[in-house]
Amino acid sequence: MNNQENAIIVKNLSKSFRLPHEKISGVKQGVIKLFSGERGFEEQKVLKNISFEIKKGEFFGIVGRNGSGKSTLLKILAGIYAPDSGDIAVLGSLTPFIELGVGFNPELSGRENVFLNGALLGFSRKEMTNMYNEIVEFAELEKFMDQKLKNYSSGMQVRLAFSIAIQAKSDILLIDEVLAVGDSAFQQKCFDYFQTLKKGGRTVVLVSHDRNSLERFCDRGVLIDNGEITSFGSIKQVLREYSEVVLGQISNSPQEEVKQGPSISKNYVEIKKTQVLNHDKVPQRKFNYGEKIFVEVSLKARKDIHNPIAGITVWEKHTQRALLATNTLIEENKSLSSLKKGDEITISLELPNNFNDGEFIIEPAIANESATVFYDQVPNANSFIISGSNNPHSLLSSENKLKIEIIR
Amino acid sequence: MNLSNIFSRKNRILLSELVITDFKLRYQGSVLGYLWSLLKPLLLFTILYLVFVKYLRFGADIAHFEIYLLLGVVLWNYFVESTNQGLHAIVNRSDMIRKINFPKYIIVLSTSISALINLLINLVVVILFAVLSGVEFRSSALLLPINIVELYIISLSFAFLLSALMVKFRDINYIWEVIMQALFYLTPIIYPISMVINTSELAAKILLLNPVAMVIQDARYNLISEQTVTTSNFITNPLIVAIPYILIVLLILIASSYFKNNSKHFAENI
Numbered sequence: 198m199n200n201q202e203n204a205i206i207v208k209n210l211s212k213s214f215r216l217p218h219e220k221i222s223g224v225k226q227g228v229i230k231l232f233s234g235e236r237g238f239e240e241q242k243v244l245k246n247i248s249f250e251i252k253k254g255e256f257f258g259i260v261g262r263n264g265s266g267k268s269t270l271l272k273i274l275a276g277i278y279a280p281d282s283g284d285i286a287v288l289g290s291l292t293p294f295i296e297l298g299v300g301f302n303p304e305l306s307g308r309e310n311v312f313l314n315g316a317l318l319g320f321s322r323k324e325m326t327n328m329y330n331e332i333v334e335f336a337e338l339e340k341f342m343d344q345k346l347k348n349y350s351s352g353m354q355v356r357l358a359f360s361i362a363i364q365a366k367s368d369i370l371l372i373d374e375v376l377a378v379g380d381s382a383f384q385q386k387c388f389d390y391f392q393t394l395k396k397g398g399r400t401v402v403l404v405s406h407d408r409n410s411l412e413r414f415c416d417r418g419v420l421i422d423n424g425e426i427t428s429f430g431s432i433k434q435v436l437r438e439y440s441e442v443v444l445g446q447i448s449n450s451p452q453e454e455v456k457q458g459p460s461i462s463k464n465y466v467e468i469k470k471t472q473v474l475n476h477d478k479v480p481q482r483k484f485n486y487g488e489k490i491f492v493e494v495s496l497k498a499r500k501d502i503h504n505p506i507a508g509i510t511v512w513e514k515h516t517q518r519a520l521l522a523t524n525t526l527i528e529e530n531k532s533l534s535s536l537k538k539g540d541e542i543t544i545s546l547e548l549p550n551n552f553n554d555g556e557f558i559i560e561p562a563i564a565n566e567s568a569t570v571f572y573d574q575v576p577n578a579n580s581f582i583i584s585g586s587n588n589p590h591s592l593l594s595s596e597n598k599l600k601i602e603i604i605r
Numbered sequence: 606m607n608l609s610n611i612f613s614r615k616n617r618i619l620l621s622e623l624v625i626t627d628f629k630l631r632y633q634g635s636v637l638g639y640l641w642s643l644l645k646p647l648l649l650f651t652i653l654y655l656v657f658v659k660y661l662r663f664g665a666d667i668a669h670f671e672i673y674l675l676l677g678v679v680l681w682n683y684f685v686e687s688t689n690q691g692l693h694a695i696v697n698r699s700d701m702i703r704k705i706n707f708p709k710y711i712i713v714l715s716t717s718i719s720a721l722i723n724l725l726i727n728l729v730v731v732i733l734f735a736v737l738s739g740v741e742f743r744s745s746a747l748l749l750p751i752n753i754v755e756l757y758i759i760s761l762s763f764a765f766l767l768s769a770l771m772v773k774f775r776d777i778n779y780i781w782e783v784i785m786q787a788l789f790y791l792t793p794i795i796y797p798i799s800m801v802i803n804t805s806e807l808a809a810k811i812l813l814l815n816p817v818a819m820v821i822q823d824a825r826y827n828l829i830s831e832q833t834v835t836t837s838n839f840i841t842n843p844l845i846v847a848i849p850y851i852l853i854v855l856l857i858l859i860a861s862s863y864f865k866n867n868s869k870h871f872a873e874n875i
Contacts, residue, residue, distance in 0.1 A: 214873065225776070272872070276706035279869040299704040302626065304633050309626070316622035317705055319615045 203288060204369050204400040205251040205274060210283035212244040212269055243269045245424040247283070253368075254398040256391075258411045258418030258432050260439045266424045268373060271295070271404050275371050289368030289400070292318060296373070298358030303347035307338060307357060310346050314361050328364050336360035355383065363390050369400040388413075408436055409590075440554050441584060464572075465502055466536070466563045470495040471578035473559065486586035486594075490548040492579075494561045498536035504566040505536065507544050513592050514556040514580065520592055521548065526568065551594050553586040616711055623715035628722070642723055646730040649682075650675050657795060664797040666832075672735045673829050677794040679727045680821050684760055685785055687720035691764020692781060696771050699875040709868040713768050717761045724753070735829065745827040752824040759816055759853060766860035769867045772874050792818045798834045810840055816849040816856075 215238040243266045251257045261267040272278045274285065275293035300317050301310050311332060315325040333339055336356040346354065391414050394401055405411050411418065411432060418435040420428035420442065428438035475481040476489040484490055492509060508524030525544075536542070559581070562574035588594055632638045654671045657663045664670035694716045695702070695709065702709065735742075770777045792815060793801065801809040812818055813836040826833040837846050867874075 277703065277872045293705060295704045300701045302630070304630055305626065309629065313622050313626055316619045317701070317707065319618065321614075321618045322622075 202252050203250045203286075204253045204255075205288070205402070206284075206286040207250070207274075208248050208284045208286075210244055210247045210270075210273065210285065211242070211281050212266075212273060212278065213240050213242045213281055214269075215239070216241050243424050244273070244280075244421075247421075247424075247426055249419055249426060249429055251400065251402060252417075253289075253400055255417060256395060256401045256403060256415045258415035258435065259402065259404045259421065260411065260418055260435055261421035262443065265421045267404050267421045270421060271371055271373050271402065274402065287369065290366075291369040291371065292365040292367040293371040294362055294373065295371070297355060297362055301346055301354065301358065304345060306345055307342040307349065311342075311357070311361060314358065315364070318361070318365050320364070332357075332360045332364065335363070352380070352383075359383070359386065367399075369402070370394070371402045371404075373404045374406070408439075412436060437587065465498070465500050466505060466572040467497050467499060468494060468561055468563060468573045468575050468578070469497050469541070471559055471561050471575065473579050473581045482580075483582045483584065484550070486553070486583055487550055490550050490581060491545055492548060492559060492561075493543050493545045494578075495541065495543045496536075496563060496573075498538055498540045501538050502536040502565075502572070504534070505563050505572065506566060506568060508562045508564065508568075509546065510560040510562070511548065511552075512558040512560060514558055516592065518592065520552065520557070524562075524564075524568070550583075552583045553588050553592055553594050554584050555592065556580055556582050616708055619707060620711050620715055620718075623711065624718050624722075627715060627719040631719070631723075642726045643730055646675070646679055646727045649678060650730075650734060653678060653795075663795070664799075666799060667797055668830050668832065669735070669738055669740050670797070672731065672738055672740055673797075673825050673833070674795065675734060676731050676825055676828060677821050679724070679731055680756060680824060681789065681792065681794050681817075683720060683724040683727070684756060684817055686723070687717055687757075687760040688763045688767060688781070688785070690716040690720055691760070692767040692771050692778060694764065695768040695871060696775075696875065702872050702875060709871055710765070710864065713761070713764050713864075717757070717764055720760070721753075721757055728753075732828075740829055742828070743831070748827045749824060752820050752827060755823075755853070756817070756820045759820070759856065762853075762856045762860040765864040766856075769864045769871075772867065772871055788815070788817070791815065792821065794821065798822070798839075802834070809834075810845075813839060814845070814848045814852075816853050819849045 217238045247270070259267045259270060269278065271293070272295065273280050274287070275291070275295065277293070277295070298310075298314060300313050302313065305313065308329075311329065312322060312325050315328075320328070333342055336353075336359070338353060338357055341349065341353065349357070388410070391401070391410075395414065401414075403411065403415060415432040417430060418432040419426055420435045420438050422442050427442065428435045470493075472480050472493045472495075473482065474491040474493060475484070476491070478491065494507065494509070496507075506524050506526045508522070508526075510519050511521040512519050557580060558577055559579045560574065560576050561578050563572045564570060565572065586594060632641055635641060637644065650671070653674045657674055658671045664673065667673055691713055694713045698712050701707075701712075767777060767781060791812060793812060798809055798812070801812060813822065813834075819836040822833055822835040823837075826835045826838075836849060840846050
């Protein structure tokens with residue numbers, strides 16, 4: 198590996214934290230703990246033997262679930278935490294943005310804070326004086342600079358901090374979830390800034406949950422799960438693995454845990470069971486994109502029912518959007534045949550599987566002939582997971598290709 | 606903590622910016638602002654003069670006892686202020702330490718410098734009063750800066766040690782308060798050391814082995830009166846006279862190594 202090409206080299210990096218059961222912040226507690234022989238902490242391995250390189254001039258994404266160790270990794274790269282073992286080589290100057298506006302003091306004026314924050318980024322008074330007008334103009338805070346920072350709105354503080362941050366001239370920038378703050382206009386400014394960084398050939402390490410911005414800007418990335426690198430390479434591949442991890446976490450929970458939600462009324466008909474089956478009619482939870490999905494709903498009639506209709510709604514879990522809602526009346530313009538008290542029937546339906554990656558919830562319902570009275574409805578009867586669709590941007594995939602024509 | 610690093614461009618910028626911030630925040634919101642730096646020793650002098658010189662009639666054997674007293678109190682207050690600010694220095698900047706990497710000693714250094722600047726302002730007042738009450742300065746007055754440097758080094762070493770201890774043991778805050786109270790009475794600041802000598806010469810000798818007491822007495826000797834009892838003119842054995850200096854060197858070594866070993870974990874432990 199040619200070192201000339203690399204900006205950051207991480208070799209066999211490990212880090213663990215001692216998590217105190219109860220923080221010993223006093224001598225008395227410390228003495229008690231010492232004499233009782235109690236081990237007041239447990240060791241948590243946050244990063245386990247991690248190695249990777251970041252090339253000069255690339256946008257590098259660090260992806261992982263909450264608590265996977267990605268922020269710890271970023272803090273070690275920034276030199277804030279010391280690693281337990283392993284080597285890190287940073288070739289070039291580095292500025293971390295774990296948070297915007299580090300060192301901001303509410304009692305000082307906006308102007309004084311600009312200089313203080315600038316000093317933390319390594320700018321002298323003279324350099325800051327030269328950049329001052331540009332910073333204030335960009336933040337659009339000309340009128341407020343002599344007011345104390347405590348009188349600023351949080352949006353104004355972020356704007357000011359960001360305007361200073363973009364002045365950083367370092368070769369390498371570490372950015373942690375900076376995009377998560379601010380309104381959409383601010384985010385647009387962030388994106389524009391990234392665009393200029395990219396053009397300028399700067400090296401950027403980005404930690405984010407936002408798949409869109411990661412995919413848009415990053416070239417390569419690394420997926421950290423449980424303190425280990427589980428994927429390294431092109432950002433597309435890493436993000437694909439990431440959704441596997443996130444979905445895997447859900448599907449690892451046994452199916453029994455999906456509890457049937459409360460139903461509306463069981464006096465007439467009761468929905469006893471809702472199953473999700475594969476094409477062999479075997480219960481399954483995790484499906485590939487496009488795989489056949491069958492849903493079986495078992496009912497039991499408590500009374501004689503005249504021509505009920507059965508319906509099903511499929512919700513996307515996170516957005517809580519209904520992607521599919523249909524019933525026997527709409528589909529076939531007919532009701533189920535009448536049920537006698539005590540009858541048990543099972544309705545089987547095949548779902549059109551054009552779902553993209555995600556978790557989907559099934560809500561079956563049974564109603565009277567005109568769909569004015571719901572006999573039973575189970576909001577969270579069962580769920581299934583789709584993976585492997587390669588399209589994270591929409592909930593449903595479209596079989597029909599978009600026809601694009603450019604008219605001049 | 607090597608010297609070339611302390612004075613690297615980036616660290617110098619940060620240090621001066623932190624000192625400026627400290628100073629701006631010191632009298633934040635007070636009407637008289639920086640004037641307090643001058644007013645405080647002035648008012649202190651008035652109280653000391655009335656209580657100890659006029660009422661209790663301490664130090665009748667020492668010429669210009671009121672100035673002698675004021676200098677001692679000003680130096681002691683500096684010692685208290687700089688160690689107390691040092692104690693809280695790291696913990697108070699925890700937000701910064703957790704978000705950005707920079708040499709942590711700069712924080713401690715910045716608080717010690719702003720306390721030192723305050724001391725220098727106070728000393729201007731002391732010298733002014735000395736002139737007004739007719740103290741005749743001798744050439745030894747030129748040695749005063751050496752005493753100030755000694756006291757600065759002692760305070761800074763304590764600040765390093767205490768600030769690092771504070772990260773792990775918050776109790777140190779209260780412990781230090783008690784120690785300072787005890788040390789205040791064990792140091793000949795408001796009472797003349799002659800009072801101790803009259804009861805027990807040995808006790809007086811032991812008190813003078815305290816480095817802070819040594820520095821205060823030396824400063825009084827150099828600036829105000831040749832009659833001042835100092836460690837070196839009261840204790841004849843040069844080996845024993847060396848004890849305060851050995852204590853200072855030990856303090857520097859312990860404080861700097863403890864701070865150095867712990868500073869890289871401040872961000873995690875704070």
